[in-house]
Every structure is written in structure tokens, then in C-alpha cells.
Amino acid sequence: MLNHSAEVSLSKFMTKLLRHTPQQYGLFLDPEDGSCLLEELLAVINAAPKWSHITEEDIRQTVTNSEKQRFAIEGERVKARYGHSHTKVAYEPGTPPSVLYHGTHQNALPAIVKEGLQPMGRQYVHLSEGLHFATLAGSRRGKLVLLAVDTVKAVESGVTFYYAGNEVWLAEPVPPACIAPLSAPEEQ
Incomplete structure (x- = not known):
């Protein structure tokens, strides 16, 4: 063991x-x-x-x-389940909850506000159903920023979502109009 x-x-x-x-x-x-x-x-x-x-x-x-x-x-x-950078893995499109979360860091926020969420060297943008995984992902590189993604608006904008399992969703790039910053967990 x-x-x-x-x-x-x-x-x-x-x-x-x-x-x-x-x-x-x-x-x-x-x-x-x-x-x-x-x-x-x-x-x-x-x-x-x-x-x-x-x-x-x-x-x-x-x-x-x-x-x-x-x-x-x-x-x-x-x-x-997710995070591949070598070849595109096929996932079945799915219907996500109306809000998903993405964890990032303060320094990345200006680019996200301007360009939306991008895969950044991976195949897909990674999102989660709850704040736990988003917090884990976002706190690795600096001051944590949690983002809420309006998936209904994103689907209307042409974004496809894929369920990777265990509360993790993958998406094509998400436009800035579908993203809203949340306050950090300690501020809530």
C-alpha cells in the first residue's frame, strides 16, 4: 500500500x-x-x-x-478523464447544469474578460459542477479567482459541452459574455 x-x-x-x-x-x-x-x-x-x-x-x-x-x-x-494535450479524445456531447465553475488566478482574469475561456494548450476548457474542483484547479498559480459560466447562454452562442465524469465538464472556448467572476470563497 x-x-x-x-x-x-x-x-x-x-x-x-x-x-x-x-x-x-x-x-x-x-x-x-x-x-x-x-x-x-x-x-x-x-x-x-x-x-x-x-x-x-x-x-x-x-x-x-x-x-x-x-x-x-x-x-x-x-x-x-480529462486534460489531454496529446491527441483529441472523443466525448459525447451533453447538457450541463445551467451554471458551471472555472477556477483560475488573478493574473489570467484580464485575458479571460477579453477573450473568454480558452483551452490553453489542452483540448478543452475544464469546468466543474461545484466549487471544490474549480478551487483546486485555480489555486495552483496565484490568487484564486472563481468564475461562473452561464451554460444556457454559452450553448446559445454555439458552445458544445462534454461530460468527463465526476462533476467535470469540458467545453469548447467559452465567450466572455457567458462568464462572470465570483467573489473568493473566503469573501462569501
Whole structure:
């Protein structure tokens, strides 16, 4: 059983493998859903000397305990739910709640007000149903700013939304007219 620190480290390595540079490690993901066999992921992880002791159970533990729920295991397959930067993963369009949230930082706000929400090197804009995930995402790079996205207005503007699971929604770029800043949680 991995301790918390080892889980976090393994999660970061799995993120690299399943979201960003799979081919660099000889891992080939299904072009439809971005998944691979759990045993293939384990073999790639075990090939790295630091991770030669990792078991399938360790991967399952890391997936289950991941605070951001970045991964999903379905049967014998594993995938990143969202955040891919390597190839476009297909998601089914869905109807989101009327408001979704996006966490960002103060320095990014002027560009968002001007240009809207952009994928910024990823395939989609990441949004969440609640403030928890938005806060986690937005507090990584500076003073937290939470944004509310009016999804009804966004759909009317031509934005398509995709459900990635576990309260996470993905979207094409969201126009500025559909976005409103919220006060920070400590100010509410």
C-alpha cells in the first residue's frame, strides 16, 4: 500500500503517461476514449526504475484516492478523464447544469474578460459542477479567482459541452459574455 506522498507522485507520472506524452513511453492509447489496458500501463510504469515495485493494486489505490479524480478504471482499461494535450479524445456531447465553475488566478482574469475561456494548450476548457474542483484547479498559480459560466447562454452562442465524469465538464472556448467572476470563497 502506497503512502500519500507516493500516491501523489505516482498520480503525476500517470498524468504524464495518460494525458500528455504516452508515445514517449511506448504507450498507445485508444483514439476514441484515450484508454489503455491496465496491464499495459503497469508495464510502462514498472519499466521506470523508481516504479519497478508498483502493482496493479497501487494504481487502483491511486485512482480511487486522487482528489481531482483525474483517472477512471473501467473493467480492465484505465484512462485519464480529462486534460489531454496529446491527441483529441472523443466525448459525447451533453447538457450541463445551467451554471458551471472555472477556477483560475488573478493574473489570467484580464485575458479571460477579453477573450473568454480558452483551452490553453489542452483540448478543452475544464469546468466543474461545484466549487471544490474549480478551487483546486485555480489555486495552483496565484490568487484564486472563481468564475461562473452561464451554460444556457454559452450553448446559445454555439458552445458544445462534454461530460468527463465526476462533476467535470469540458467545453469548447467559452465567450466572455457567458462568464462572470465570483467573489473568493473566503469573501462569501
